Amino acid sequence: MNEKIDLEELVVDLQIRGARLEVPVASIGRRGGAGPTDDKAFLFDGQTVMVPTMAGFATDSPYAVRADGSGFVITRHGEPLTPVAFPDRPRFYALSTADGVPYWQIAVRHGADVLATTVVQTCIRWNSDADRCRFCGIGISLRNKATIPVKTPAQLAEVAEAAVRLDGVRHFVMTMGTINETDKGALYMARCARAVKAAVDLPIEVQFEPPDDLDVLRQVKEAGADSIGLHLESFDQEVRERILPGKARTSVDTYYRAFEKAVDVFGEYQVSSYIIVGLGESSESIIAGCERLVDMGVFPFVVPLRPILGTEMQDVPPPPREVMEGIYRAVAEMLERRGVTHLVSKAGCTRCGACSGLPAFVQGKFNGNGRQLPLVEVRPRT
Numbered sequence: 001m002n003e004k005i006d007l008e009e010l011v012v013d014l015q016i017r018g019a020r021l022e023v024p025v026a027s028i029g030r031r032g033g034a035g036p037t038d039d040k041a042f043l044f045d046g047q048t049v050m051v052p053t054m055a056g057f058a059t060d061s062p063y064a065v066r067a068d069g070s071g072f073v074i075t076r077h078g079e080p081l082t083p084v085a086f087p088d089r090p091r092f093y094a095l096s097t098a099d100g101v102p103y104w105q106i107a108v109r110h111g112a113d114v115l116a117t118t119v120v121q122t123c124i125r126w127n128s129d130a131d132r133c134r135f136c137g138i139g140i141s142l143r144n145k146a147t148i149p150v151k152t153p154a155q156l157a158e159v160a161e162a163a164v165r166l167d168g169v170r171h172f173v174m175t176m177g178t179i180n181e182t183d184k185g186a187l188y189m190a191r192c193a194r195a196v197k198a199a200v201d202l203p204i205e206v207q208f209e210p211p212d213d214l215d216v217l218r219q220v221k222e223a224g225a226d227s228i229g230l231h232l233e234s235f236d237q238e239v240r241e242r243i244l245p246g247k248a249r250t251s252v253d254t255y256y257r258a259f260e261k262a263v264d265v266f267g268e269y270q271v272s273s274y275i276i277v278g279l280g281e282s283s284e285s286i287i288a289g290c291e292r293l294v295d296m297g298v299f300p301f302v303v304p305l306r307p308i309l310g311t312e313m314q315d316v317p318p319p320p321r322e323v324m325e326g327i328y329r330a331v332a333e334m335l336e337r338r339g340v341t342h343l344v345s346k347a348g349c350t351r352c353g354a355c356s357g358l359p360a361f362v363q364g365k366f367n368g369n370g371r372q373l374p375l376v377e378v379r380p381r382t
């Protein structure tokens, strides 16, 4: 009972190797969408960690989930390791709009307390074979009828209000495909944020590509957005051109100008950027880029590549554990030096932290419990 399991090791390992579900877990796993999907929310001591369970590589994982009494336990090579829980099915999933759209097709809960939606589930880049981000599954949820193509501001407001009232969600992340080459969808996002804020007091993160006219960012803030994600994905232009060719036409320098403006408008560390490890960029380049972001008040939301079924990168292996650990340690140190944790962010992916191992690496800030999880007694399998 006094033994402990190293939390950093477990989070990194689970996110790159996935876990097999040896039980039907009665909550809905994400499938498709924009960003890192195909994951299920695992709860360790109250903190959510998104773990791939449907990706091909998860079938060979040494980790599995199995029932233990009335709960669940993680096993490694068949040996029980630590307890794990799963969020209950949200109550708002049972509702539909007046015109018959189920609320769960409009927004879903990620982890314990985040509401998430892809406001526009189509993308001018994804629609072109040449321009598509090779890792992105934005069109897949639509094919699976897990969502609808465009959510209206009124629909989002209605679902957000219900999710707060019925399920106690605490923040809302709204992402979108890129819908044009000018404002990139930011103005539509502003309308959505305004409608949600009029319906319910809920911190909101918005995510889109940098708009042409950076003054649009102020309109988005004034509409009610609290935090913003502008996702560079990689600092290496050669990697960007290979993996995200459409987005790569917006240069890294343009992103830095957008970051600067966004920090001015939203405040330090209310701006973040997904940085995906495993696209081919060197660790040195990633660490140097993250240092520059942290210096300018941007939170580098470092995640491992978790290949999504049905995408061009579905068979690419996630990055090795040593690589992830090295990058997490370096970035955690930069953040610690400035006294910054993911909880500085008011809303969205950074605040949630579930898709990244970073919260586990920032000393003592993982849900206030430090770096270790208890190993508990589990009954042998019968």
Ligand code: SF4
Pocket: 035, 036, 050, 110, 111, 114, 116, 173, 348, 349, 350, 352, 353, 354, 355, 356
């Ligand atoms: S980090 Fe973002 S994408 Fe991942 S579970 Fe949290 S809100 Fe969802």
